[in-house]
Amino acid sequence: MKHLHVPRHSLAASLAAALVLTLTGCQQKADKANTPQAAASAASAVASAPVAAPSLATQMRERADAVLASHRQMIVLMSNERSLKPAERRAVGAVGQMLFHDMQERIDALAALAANTADAKTVQALDTLLDRIESEPSWFDADRLAFKEFLNRIAAQYAQAQSIAGLKIAKRANEDLAVLAEVEQAYDRELKDIFGRFAQRGIELKREKWADYVAKLSAIYSREQIMKDYGTIVPYTPPPGAKSGEEADAREIFGTSLPPKTVVLTFDDGPHAKYTDDILDILKRYDAPAIFFHLGRNLGTVGADGKAKLGANAAVAKRVLAAGHLIANHSYTHSVLAKLGEEEVRAEATNTEALLDAEGRGPTPLFRFPYGARNESALATVEALKLHSMMWTVDSLDWADPVPKSIAERVLAEVDKAQRGIILFHDIQGRTVQALPVVLDQLVADGYRFATWRDGHFVVSTPRQGGNDAALAAASGDSLYRDSHALIIGIDQYAKWPGLHHAVKDAKSIQDALVTRFGFKPENVTALFDGDATRANILRALNDKLTDAKRVKRDDRVMVFFAGHGGTRKLTSGRDVGYIIPVDASINDFSSDAISMPQLQEVAEAMSAKHVLFMVDACYSGLGLTRGGAVKSANFLADNAKRLGRQMITAGGADQQVADDGPGGNSVFTWTVLQALSGKADLNGDGVITSTELAAYVAPSVSAIARQTPAFGSLPGSQGGEFVFELPAEREGLSGETRQLDADASKLAKKIDDAKTAALQAAPAAKSASAVQVTVKNLDGGETKISTPASADLPPRVAAQRANDRGLLLYKEQRYDEAEQAFTEALKWNPKFALAANNLGFVYFKRGKPVEAARWFEKAIEMDGSRALAYLNLGDAYLQASEDAKAQQAYATFVGLSPKHPRVAQLQAWIASPDKKANRPTP
Template sequence: MNFICFSYIGLKVNYIKIIAIALISILIAVGGTLFYRSKSSNNAIIPMNSSANDAALENKFKEILSNYRKIIVLVADEDKLSKPELDASIRIGQEVFHENQEKIAEVERTLDSFVTSTQTTRFETTNRLLDYVESDNTLFDADRLAFKDVLASLQTSVTKDTSLTAIKMHKRISEDLEALNEIEHNYEKEMGQIFSHFEQRGIVLKREKWDTYVAHLKQLYSREKILKDYGTVLPAAIKTEPVVGVPENSKPEGEIFGNKLPPKTIVLTFDDGPHKQYTEEIAAILKQYDAPAVFFNVGQNLGSVDANGTAKLSPAAKISQKLRDSGYVIGNHSFTHAQLSKLSGDNLHAEIFNTDALLKAMDANRSTLFRFPYGAHNQEGLQALEKAHLKSVMWNIDSLDWADPVPSSIADRVLRTVEKEGRGIILFHDIHDRAVKALPIVLDRLVAEGYQFAGWDGNAFTVAKSDKAPQEKVSVSSGYSNSWAIVIGINDYAKWPKLQYAVQDSQGVRQILIEKLGFPSDHVFSLQNGEATRNGILAMFHDRLANSSVQKDDRIFVFFAGHGATRKLSSGRDLGYIVPVDSDPNEFAADAIPMTEIQNISESLNSKHVFFVMDACYSGLGLTRGGGSSNYLRDNAKRIGRQMLTAGGTDQMVADGGPNGHSVFTWTLLQGLSGKADLNGDGIITATELAAYVAPAVSAVSQQTPAFGSLPGSEGGDFVFELPAETEYINTATTQLSSDAIALNSKLDSTRSEPVIDEKSIKTKSNPVIKVKDLQGTVQTIVTPTAVPVSARQMAQHANDRGLQLYKEKQYAEAESQFTEALKLRPDFALAANNLGFVYYKQEKYVEAARWFENTIKIDPSRAIAYLNFGDAQFHGGDKDKARKGYQTFLELSPNSPSAGYAKQQLEKL
């Protein structure tokens, strides 16, 4: 059978401007939701013990919603604003954002003290609050996004209460957070559908268009009035308070500006940290690109300073110390993130010198870099910096990641500004997950465009000298904008022998592309049996893909399962063909599709990477060989890729009879795409890794010799699949592979080494070297790409995913080891805790299983399936009372679950 696999994995970049603008204030809204705290309230906790106070809370909640809406109006149509309007809108928006950050802190304290109290009315108040979020008919879907962080805070607080009422509350909040995530996703995609799986949730999506929402807000507020309310009026010829882009003749001496850098030079800066999770993830990404950076820390995040000026570092300072030890520069970003242009005297002095004392306590040779919050300063502030021997660092490229929660639009904004400026200092913040997601998109494109990253050498920003020869600029990125696929399967040939597995193979490939690998279903085109004529196949390429719909940063995956044929040319070279359903064996040279035509099509496609996978007999194609890559991600940002993987050589039949109605080749391919081909354990599968897994594995269990190579026109780019994080909580309903599938997988796995899953191995283990034939039949050596550096959190997820795979193959001891590794890396990983417990359960270690299900419940008390698993463990362990409680709690939380009938049956046995 012939199979052409076309998979394109990468970070999806959504350049739809309106969506980027549309969602800009989600974070800000997130920042301030239910309650209001003025700057003078300090650590005050709002009392919540009367209906009057409930009404006051709702009023404060509405004030925050009003601010959220105003910010949307401020940032809407950003590309149409004049520079004074945009500068003022950003400055006021940042002020509101940081006010909301203060409000979040107060809200968290208030909610924590309230829901963990002994007041009998505490959940009544919380329920009324959720009722408002879920069902108030004055709220748009977008309004509800303002409550996201507050609901997360509520969830954390409720976790401390183990009563059934609190567990139900936790479950309700969890469902609301899932609904809010879906609202955010829907606005990004602007899809006009209602998701039926929300019908049981409190929040019922209305699905208003974002334009409709913004138009409604503009009827309520005007940008001019908002600015005026915050003390800013913009006459026709206004000279606004400088934030960035200060005119040359007004820039204070000693300040560092991005537009003074050499052309094609970028400085990466990150403000407001350190953050307990995101800072280290950003550092891991920077390491991957060998990119230096400056992290401007807020002093109160590092520790405290007493009245005598003695600094005491907090545990969070260890994050910054680790950054410093890794070669990154730590800068001063004031002590409380106050607007220093409004301060003077001792207050101004303390903001600068308290953080300086903390940085000196962390490193006596601390850097001399300082960043004014909001970029706002007065002359006294500059004089204070001079006294402290510090330099002010401004920026000229603002990511606006503090306001925009959509990573693709953050990246788009940065890249558009870089293109305009040609150089500069980029402002990011390391306190948001969207900055983590946007950063690789930005770095991929900048590397592809030939930009260099400068670091601070103690005196100036300079690019470190390298012994490597400069690499040629390629105006494409390795980040994929969209993913496309053509999947073809033919069983019912009219004049060729009929096949049994081709259609099933194509269906299996289509399913894994959509359900696991992130290909949009409307971008995966299928041809089966009678549809797969010669004209139909060629039209699919020319009409569906070779047009303006496919962009230069897209990926295309092509899979063909059917007959293949080979004809010997007069030169002695073999020419391969794929056989359409309407081909005649006596005329296949005329009515089949020669691989030379496929090669021509591949070169004409306007996409970054194309990957063909051919599951067909006699699939020798005479392809050219592609070069290897020692640093996958950096090289891949620069190189076009046209690759092909075939099922066998020119003289080989393809083996049918694999598990679940697949050929051996396609079964192995599907297993590889499910995660087994992630040979270095970094959560990414390249076409090279896939070939390195599939080729030797198929050769070991059949008479086939799969081949892998590059098509003409390839520049060495490698097709990439990004594995999604597994989220399945293993339970009695979890399916495992059949005996024949497990037996075949055992044979396949014997041909390769185990994947790398720990940081030490990623750093030290040499890459596997695999012998694979190229498509001319010559043996080639391929080396799988170096593992991408990842955070401990990501490594934990990869270990869990590997454990799930092993569990489904009934390799319980190995699965136990992987889940254990995941918990070592991330002790609060409820998913891994549950899955470890179920592995014990399957091995009839009921006491140990029950302990881990209890741990799961402690981590995530509303996880209903953990109570069902706990009930099963106690049932078999002989503790009927605990088993009964587990089943009853499960039914309380999920009365309509498919497993509810099973739980009731178990209760009847007790």
């Protein structure tokens, strides 16, 4: 689709202005309508004029306008929401929820109008609506995002239509969605700022030394005075003969009977109007059960007659139950029950039980004493109510510690000591929300399981199946970084050094891959070619742009690519220092006007970005690297997000020359990197390529076909983080227009893959099953071992997409047998994968098997009738099989779906020709 090209405006300002205009217009109409004369006139008109039902197109337009109005109001409502006071923010959130549900209802109503795919009037009205969605001049780019869900529904519904007009609707909807994805990416930062619910607070941390902080507080308060002011919690002393160890859980539950490496997550003092829901979201991501000990006063009130009246937070508690967690009793007022009489303790427990029962919870006979303060009398009173006291063994101190990282470290250290336990959190603290993912990340990575309490004993939860977080994140399309930045340098025309032939082409190829494949915004990519790549300009780009903390943030990534000459200088100490050579550097004294590796190290350490990767298509030595990258763990992405990464890959070592004669006008190194980034370096198939995987693919591959040994390592200051490339899902359908590598390039690609496979097979096994260790050079000339990741356990649809993507690469390299296997595998994982069915059919067509090809093209059409390319391929297959009548029918449908395709004129001429044997179309 080519209509969604409205000039981009500032999102908040544009939509705010548009909404003001919309509301102002409505207000003016309302003011006029409220005059007595207007009312009388309107009444007379209604009485005298017949009421005509609006046309279907008008109804769709009105409902679409209603959807857009809700969308715009959401934007204005949520803009700068974080700057509001807490009470205002809660009110805004409540209204936002109402608007969200209102918009969903309006989308449902609009979709209902368009649901009749067999009705010509419905199709025509929908066609008119799509015109407006695509090209209404008064709308902004981001306005059209209001219709994303609607377009998804239309694309799915009309893919099964029985008419060409209906199939065209599905085709248009899919094309619109592709353009909306570009709009969404363009406004990624603004949308996250407006709708992001977990954004960092806008406070600049000035972290003092903790000892200094405590010293200052100690000058104001003393522990003794605090104890006097608030009283000491009465400790509980078990009676003589009380059981211990595993038997202790029989009376009070301490978790001593938990299996090894098992924990119970508990949350006290809620429910909270916001934080409880935040915690529910986090627990859902980790598939972790929990027990929420609620305070009665937060749930509602209990009358003198013992009847419970639920309050506003009761809805939160119901969401806890709906999510599959337990809710239990934490008293009514959070009093020190050990200081209360028997009747008061009974009232504290029974009032909260009445409220919990009113919530609809099942039998959960658990009770937690506030502060853990109980005595024999209080414990006996609670037990008489058939309640079982559950304590804790790990106190997060989230009620006292203001630093989320410190909370997480405390919990993990305590769990590590005991290897099991009941963890105490509170769902009334924002810092708990921040600390919890850190805790769960590490527990999952360390192999811990989560348990809950059921029928008088602990029940260990079985994690859901479906692959690691890397695959799920890549499959869902979640962005791994806030933003991406790059500096791309390519120099062919040196002033004093010998000229090169492919450096600029290499740099431009990498630039194109970053922008078109990996989502780098063009405005965030600085390119310096030939005469612009002076030492001053390179350093200015590095220091002024990439180390600017206002431009490059903590959650960003930065890539620096250099293609040109490199040099090495040996110091008197015997240590080598490497340099990249700018366009204006001299030959005899390049050490003074080139850029040294230590300078690049300093720049890397000055960057705020989380992950930085230097990729240098030049040969030299002397950097002083630390260790290589880490293995992808089962929880790799979450763990990687917490670690800084500063890494470098180079084309070769000192005294080596870059092989400048690779396919496509690239050097061998850059061409291999591009092959790797096409998906081949995704060694475990999880949809993301780490810099370690990139090195494990590139290093043995380049060494196998050129006299150079690429080097890899982490710069000083790196904390083990990995630069990550997230692979996009391939949507290309194979056809006669699909470009393939030439025969020489295909042979080279096969040779590279064989070299990579041989290197991996020869490598010793790593710690992880199915992972191996590959030996590569570091930039000081030594060797380092890097571990490849173990194969990913993927959900079926993700596995199907990965197999299809692999098949596309193999087809383009003319490796048809392997491509057939890959597409067949994709269809085994997902039998309804229309794209893979088309692609498999085209492999058969390419190998001269038209009947088999036609069968798969028909299957693709059966799965998705809007796939125009499948009709074209089907016509070509029938033509090759001498089934001219069937070919004509398939071509006619294709022409109807894609009237502007380059082959349409040729196909129409053949369809109209009385002699089908003459002028047969050429596929």
